[in-house]
Amino acid sequence: MLTSDKHTSSSLRYHLPETTHREDDFIAGLDPLQADDQLKRVPQFNNERNTVALVLLLVDILPSVTYLSTFDAYQANAAMRDIGLLLGSLKRHGVEPVNVIPQLEEKLNMIAQKTNLPPRDTLLHYTIWNPDGLRRRSYTGTDDELYLIDSVKIGMNPLVRGIYSLRNLHHTPLQSTEFKTTCETTATHFESMIAGIVLARKKVSPAYFANELRLYFDPITLNEKIYLGPGAVEMPMFVYDHLLWSSDCQDREYITFKETYLPYVHSQMRGIYREFENKPSLLTQVCYTLETLKTANEKVDDDNLKALMKLCILLKSFRMPHKKIAEESYKQSEERTKGSGGYSTDILSHILMLTTNKVSLLEEGIKKHLLGFYESMN
Structure with missing residues (x-):
């Protein structure tokens, strides 16, 4: 609580954890689904409105339950970033992702348990956990989006x-x-x-x-x-x-x-x-x-x-x-x-x-x- 004592200095000082930026960079650098090359095709598929290709790509990169169970929170966030790119792409074209890939729900819930975030991608995944340069994930690849x-x-x-x-x-x-x-x-x-x-x-x-x-x-x-x-x-x-x-x-x-x-x-x-x-x-x-x-x-x-x-x-x-x-x-x-x-x-x-x-x-x-x-x- 604020006081009127001009000589008193606060003993409580809060600082952004020093690990925060390192964690952001670390997550951005991860590719647990080995999806770097495949996700470069997402802008093309979206431009073509090729929902079949988007579904097949999502099924292809989706990890097994066994493999997913080995992920730590960092790997889980990187995985959600990449899966989320395809969730948003499908929904943009009118496809509810879980309706076409029923096993998706279980795996998204597993990721959420590890990340302490909702069972889908958030702004954190799309931005600060999104790598720069050639590895940048995007829906359209346009300058506006970047x-x-x-x-x-x-x-x-x-x-x-x-x-x-x-x-x-x-x-x-x-x-x-x-x-x-x-x-x-x-x-x-x-x-x-x-x-x-x-x-x-x-x-x-x-x-x-x-x-x-x-x-x-x-x-x-x-x-x-x-x-x-x-x-x-x-x-x-x-x-x-x-x-x-x-x-x-x-x-x-x-x-x-x-x-x-x-x-x-x-x-x-x-x-x-x-x-x-x-x-x-x-x-x-x-x-x-x-x-x-x-x-x-x-x-x-x-x-x-x-x-x-x-x-x-x-x-x-x-x-x-x-x-x-x-x-x-x-x-x-x-x-x-x-x-x-x-x-x-x-x-x-x-x-x-x-x-x-x-x-x-x-x-x-x-x-x-x-x-x-x-x-x-x-």
Whole structure:
């Protein structure tokens, strides 16, 4: 919890595990199904709408139960990445994968038990666990798709670092110099998210995304349940929001949105989300501390407040172009008005409104704090 003690330094410091990037690279480098060469044909099969070839390829690379039982979590994630490419390809062409390959269900469930993720591919598999260069897995092989993958890769790990920094801010006194530097570190990480969205806007055609790429992320049915595809909405952006401003948000629509995508993010992110669930967000804590300090006639360092406000400004700098890209894409859509999770672009407007309202409370809290302090000086 934030305190007013300017001299106290947080003893709790959370850092992104040093192994995380090595694990990402390690998974990307694996080819447990020996599918490198075969998967290069997927764009051709998709272009031809050759569902027979896609089914045969999936059957060919699908591991036996015995072989699959020997996989560790890393191999299982690499296998899900490659199987998932074919799941999305088949569903894009109207084929429910389990309906044509019944043994698929058992094997996807086995992989899920090893990975602690849903029994299908997620954004993690499609992006940060997807190798670069000649081994890159893709549905279409087009530049638009490759830039789409890169735009997520640019932002994913910095976003996770930013989440760990926000976690630290929850245990950092508002009056400490450490608060300012941690805000600045968080901002630096988050700027990569903005770079990613800028890349997507420049290089990915909204019409091509809406009418082609987006269709590969459609949900599949498995275990009589619906599992979402690897859309960019599965980035743990909602976990970042959760720590910054929304952990205590009672808006039912937004809570449902967050809970919808929670199973699809890394277990570390799920743990952090649950850690702060129904607890005061950072902005709420700061507003409370500002009120407390005003009563005690103590003033918070302006630089600390400016550093926190920069985080809020950066968040808006991400939200606005993100919303515009989504709206442009679905204006171009010939048949879809909702994303793979069942949400229209209205949810982005709703989240932006909730964010703006919470930031406005902080701005009002800062004004009252400063006014109260200067009045006390007279």
